[in-house]
Amino acid sequence: MVKLAIPRKAVYRLSLYQRSLQRLKANKVSTVSSAALAKAAGVKPTQLRKDLTYFGQFGTRGLGYDVEALSNKLVEALGTTRLQPVILVGVGNLGSALLHYQGFAKEGFEILAAFDIEPGKKHHFDIPVLPMGRMREFIRTKKIKMAVLSVPGTVSQEVANELVAAGIQGILNFSTIILQVPDGVVVNNVDLAMELENLSYFIR
Amino acid sequence: MVKLAIPRKAVYRLSLYQRSLQRLKANKVSTVSSAALAKAAGVKPTQLRKDLTYFGQFGTRGLGYDVEALSNKLVEALGTTRLQPVILVGVGNLGSALLHYQGFAKEGFEILAAFDIEPGKKHHFDIPVLPMGRMREFIRTKKIKMAVLSVPGTVSQEVANELVAAGIQGILNFSTIILQVPDGVVVNNVDLAMELENLSYFIR
DNA sequence: AATTGTGAATTGATTCACAGCT
DNA sequence: AGCTGTGAATCAATTCACAATT
Numbered sequence: 534m535v536k537l538a539i540p541r542k543a544v545y546r547l548s549l550y551q552r553s554l555q556r557l558k559a560n561k562v563s564t565v566s567s568a569a570l571a572k573a574a575g576v577k578p579t580q581l582r583k584d585l586t587y588f589g590q591f592g593t594r595g596l597g598y599d600v601e602a603l604s605n606k607l608v609e610a611l612g613t614t615r616l617q618p619v620i621l622v623g624v625g626n627l628g629s630a631l632l633h634y635q636g637f638a639k640e641g642f643e644i645l646a647a648f649d650i651e652p653g654k655k656h657h658f659d660i661p662v663l664p665m666g667r668m669r670e671f672i673r674t675k676k677i678k679m680a681v682l683s684v685p686g687t688v689s690q691e692v693a694n695e696l697v698a699a700g701i702q703g704i705l706n707f708s709t710i711i712l713q714v715p716d717g718v719v720v721n722n723v724d725l726a727m728e729l730e731n732l733s734y735f736i737r
Numbered sequence: 738m739v740k741l742a743i744p745r746k747a748v749y750r751l752s753l754y755q756r757s758l759q760r761l762k763a764n765k766v767s768t769v770s771s772a773a774l775a776k777a778a779g780v781k782p783t784q785l786r787k788d789l790t791y792f793g794q795f796g797t798r799g800l801g802y803d804v805e806a807l808s809n810k811l812v813e814a815l816g817t818t819r820l821q822p823v824i825l826v827g828v829g830n831l832g833s834a835l836l837h838y839q840g841f842a843k844e845g846f847e848i849l850a851a852f853d854i855e856p857g858k859k860h861h862f863d864i865p866v867l868p869m870g871r872m873r874e875f876i877r878t879k880k881i882k883m884a885v886l887s888v889p890g891t892v893s894q895e896v897a898n899e900l901v902a903a904g905i906q907g908i909l910n911f912s913t914i915i916l917q918v919p920d921g922v923v924v925n926n927v928d929l930a931m932e933l934e935n936l937s938y939f940i941r
Numbered sequence: 942a943a944t945t946g947t948g949a950a951t952t953g954a955t956t957c958a959c960a961g962c963t
Numbered sequence: 964a965g966c967t968g969t970g971a972a973t974c975a976a977t978t979c980a981c982a983a984t985t
Contacts, residue, residue: 724752
């Protein structure tokens, strides 16, 4: 499959370009050069152009890129055309924070349900908080592919195993444990404390 | 400065190793091989060993690493020995979520104060939520170096400028805008929706 | 005249392979 | 015998430089 030839980081940057294009579109800008778009995304112009070549040719020499058209192509390339249903597991401090967070929905992800060992901490929100016992069945019947994992590190591997067994293929992991998962399952880690630690290293 | 010779990603991994070491320490394990530690951190043994050489020699050939000693060395290398005071700007959905999040404190970061245009949304917490007008002075007098930025994208650049002007050197940016900052200021971006988008690309 | 698209060159990161210690 | 430390080799990503196009 050709997709595998694309550097992983290039895919991240595609999302970045997409964000900038959305803003340009909102400002009624119809055409943009690689220089301008790259600046907005915080990369070099050549890198932007190279990234785009992994997917095709979208620009007009001498002119630049059509904002609308390029945006559409990126959406298509990223596979964010249709809505992706998602579940969240672990409604603790961080988990309930994430449930309140509007940013997911804005980019086309809908959290269908949350799961917790103690679903009594239920939300005044439209998102139902269900007991862990119902998770497997939920994933199976709704054909959920992606999960946000915000349980404590002590149980995160165990829960990840359940998720995988139920058919989850992508996990956004907020625990500080590096999950061991079989091939074919993708894990993205977000470790907030680590980001701060990293910052503190680079200031001075 | 020698520090600049160290790959940026190696510093991230150092935090990862540190995490695994803490767990080993908690389990009263006193010695660990590069193979075992690398597995826990999700990297290859050679990479772990190479990463460590950027900072010095810590192991004993034929034996492995002393958990306690290596952990101490990493803490020192990462500069997380003393507590780092931090401020948070933008107490919206995500911001207030982050205020509740215990993970920062656990890794030695203390959020001294939060700032918001509408500090009336004040917290029942020990962390005071102050008006933006008092931010600059606060940063200056308390000599704060790091800030968590969770304001809406529409104002994030503007607020970042203020932070930098006041003396902030490291920003953990949760807005979806790539910040333009002068040399010497470090920005780490956390974009949750983008992480999901990225996952969704790789599943299938 | 301006700007893309891209092969070639460069730079950077990872992995290998094995010498060096304990 | 086992495992680290590291120079050399490999692999991957970025940037350059310029031909191609409008």
